[in-house]
Amino acid sequence: xxxxxxxxxxxxxxxxxxxxxxxxxxxxxxxxxxxxxxxxxxxxxxxxxxxxxxxxxxxxxxxxxxxxxxxxxxxxxxxxxxxxxxxxxxxxxxxxxxxxxxxxxxxxxxxxxxxxxxxxxxxxxxxxxxxxxxxxxxxxxxxxxxxxxxxxxxxxxxxxxxxxxxxxxxxxxxxxxxxxxxxxxxxxxxxxxxxxxxxxxxxxxxxxxxxxxxxxxxxxxxxxxxxxxxxxxxxxxxxxxxxxxxxxxxxxxxxxxxxx
Numbered sequence: 649x650x651x652x653x654x655x656x657x658x659x660x661x662x663x664x665x666x667x668x669x670x671x672x673x674x675x676x677x678x679x680x681x682x683x684x685x686x687x688x689x690x691x692x693x694x695x696x697x698x699x700x701x702x703x704x705x706x707x708x709x710x711x712x713x714x715x716x717x718x719x720x721x722x723x724x725x726x727x728x729x730x731x732x733x734x735x736x737x738x739x740x741x742x743x744x745x746x747x748x749x750x751x752x753x754x755x756x757x758x759x760x761x762x763x764x765x766x767x768x769x770x771x772x773x774x775x776x777x778x779x780x781x782x783x784x785x786x787x788x789x790x791x792x793x794x795x796x797x798x799x800x801x802x803x804x805x806x807x808x809x810x811x812x813x814x815x816x817x818x819x820x821x822x823x824x825x826x827x828x829x830x831x832x833x834x835x836x837x838x839x840x841x842x843x844x845x846x847x848x849x850x851x852x853x854x855x856x857x858x859x860x861x862x863x864x865x866x867x868x869x870x871x872x873x874x875x876x877x878x879x880x881x882x883x884x885x886x887x888x889x890x891x892x893x894x895x896x897x898x899x900x901x902x903x904x905x906x907x908x
Contacts, residue, residue, distance in 0.1 A: 651749045652757040659729040659765035668727055672773030675717045676708040680777070683707035701781035702809045709774055709816060710870030718870045721770050722852040725824040726845050728765035730831035733758060733902065734841050751906045755899060759832070766828025767821035770869075774817050782810070800872040801880075816872065819883065823869045826891045827852070833894040836901035 659665070683704045710718040736742035745754055805812045827848040835844035852865045863886055864878065871878045 651745070651753055652760065655732075655754075655757045655761040656764060658732065659761045660768065665728050665765065665769065668724055668769050669772055669776075672717070672724055672770060673776060675720060676773050676777050679710070679712045679715060679717050680704050680708040682712045701784070702813065705774070705778055705781055705813060706872065708777060709813075709872075711872070715870065718866055721820075721823070721869050722827050722849040722865075724769050725766040725828045726831040726848055728769050728828070729758075729762045730766065730828045731835060731841055731845055732762065733832060734835040734839070734844060737905075738839070746906070751903065755902045755906075759829070759895070759898060762828050762832050763825040767823075767825040770824040771817050771821035774813075774820060778810070778813055778817075800878050805872070816870075819871065820869060822887055826887045826894070829891060829894040829898065833898040833901070836898055836905060 683706075708717060733742075736745065742754075801812070804815075830848045830851065831844050834847045835841070838844055855863045856866045861876075864876075864882075865886070867876075867878050868883045868886055871883060
């Protein structure tokens with residue numbers, strides 16, 4: 649079997665990955681209840697009277713206080729596969745793999761499998777919820793009462809709310825890919841699994857609190873609710889910086905440790 653296919657199956661075709669998807673859906677729905685109100689959330693006939701299914705989706709994606717899904721996103725992205733290098737090294741599974749393929753092929757396959765798993769685990773739940781609300785609930789966007797609260801390309805939001813949602817879901821995929829790579833990179837430096845898995849979350853919190861306006865990690869995950877005029881350029885620049893640094897560390901340290 650191709651090593652990339654094997655690694656990707658390890659990453660996403662397992663019970664843990666599907667449980668994490670379920671957890672993402674639940675967290676998203678919990679935040680959505682703040683839009684509908686708990687007393688109406690489980691009564692479909694009442695939900696049909698609410699202004700917009702799209703607006704409910706935005707609540708699930710971060711337009712609440714506190715936004716549970718946004719707060720826990722950096723934890724979700726590292727859980728599918730970011731500890732796999734550490735696990736392979738500490739169970740000697742690594743050596744059984746590299747006996748059958750080149751080290752570099754193994755590292756590249758793991759790198760991209762981790763990127764895909766980290767991205768999917770935070771982008772699939774919003775898309776699942778979107779597919780449900782589009783089928784069941786009203787689609788109109790109440791422009792005056794909702795759009796004026798946000799500053800992230802509001803003209804696009806007003807004209808094409810569902811394409812806007814797809815853009816936000818794509819950004820969530822990129823966010824998940826970047827932060828899962830950060831955890832993977834740390835796992836090549838430290839043999840402490842919990843340090844590797846916890847670093848992205850600590851960085852996310854600290855940078856959100858103290859690095860503004862130079863960095864805004866929570867804004868890159870949920871830009872429409874960032875509270876300031878965030879741009880695509882800013883998001884790409886921040887995520888690219890983290891991704892480049894993490895990728896360089898991962899490949900340099902993984903190759904270096906393969907020679908030990």
